[in-house]
Amino acid sequence: MLIERPHKLFRLFYKGAIWQINTDEKVIYLTFDDGPTPEVTTKVLDILDAYNIKASFFCIGQNVINYPEIYQLLISKGHTVGNHTHSHLKGFEVSNEEYFANVKEASKYIHSQYFRPPYGRIKRSQLRALQKDYTVVLWDLITRDYNANLSNEYILRNIKRLKRNGSIVVFHDSKKAEKRLLAVLPEAIKYWIQQGYTFKKL
Numbered sequence: 001m002l003i004e005r006p007h008k009l010f011r012l013f014y015k016g017a018i019w020q021i022n023t024d025e026k027v028i029y030l031t032f033d034d035g036p037t038p039e040v041t042t043k044v045l046d047i048l049d050a051y052n053i054k055a056s057f058f059c060i061g062q063n064v065i066n067y068p069e070i071y072q073l074l075i076s077k078g079h080t081v082g083n084h085t086h087s088h089l090k091g092f093e094v095s096n097e098e099y100f101a102n103v104k105e106a107s108k109y110i111h112s113q114y115f116r117p118p119y120g121r122i123k124r125s126q127l128r129a130l131q132k133d134y135t136v137v138l139w140d141l142i143t144r145d146y147n148a149n150l151s152n153e154y155i156l157r158n159i160k161r162l163k164r165n166g167s168i169v170v171f172h173d174s175k176k177a178e179k180r181l182l183a184v185l186p187e188a189i190k191y192w193i194q195q196g197y198t199f200k201k202l
């Protein structure tokens with residue numbers, strides 16, 4: 001079983017969350033988690049601009065407070081933003097009250113109908129409650145660009161063999177992922193384009 005592509009049982013467990021967009025079109029939904037991050041998010045924006053791609057950024061509330069000008073840049077360039085909690089909480093490790101309060105705190109700074117739980121981990125009771133206010137977005141392919149043990153080649157190989165219509169793909173505009181992200185993203189975009197894919201935001 002591949003970690004990069006969530007198993008269908010996992011998808012059933014979080015029924016109601018969006019994993020993939022149902023479409024016959026050759027389209028990829030690029031998403032970036034954990035920013036805004038100085039010198040990383042802006043470089044991602046340069047790469048996206050070069051190909052005129054709009055994407056979706058799941059931001060951490062505290063990072064939006066720290067780097068409001070980068071957050072504004074995301075908005076002004078027409079990308080979609082989503083709520084990724086205020087302090088990147090693991091749903092399983094905190095009470096529902098604490099989790100909801102953290103999401104609410106982030107919502108003061110991030111105005112969005114979209115929410116993505118950090119680590120893709122959330123209690124089902126938390127998911128059910130948040131779905132009243134948010135479209136909860138998970139993913140069809142996680143690049144694992146945050147993992148320093150993975151080579152660029154390994155990440156790119158998975159991207160190539162796991163491509164499919166309507167795929168929601170996760171990268172991380174974080175310091176942890178920076179090296180692999182900035183090397184792999186342009187190569188992946190070139191590959192998808194060469195294969196006839198276009199890009200959409202949520």
Ligand SMILES: [Zn+2]
Pocket residue numbers: 033034084088117118119
């Ligand atoms: Zn995250």
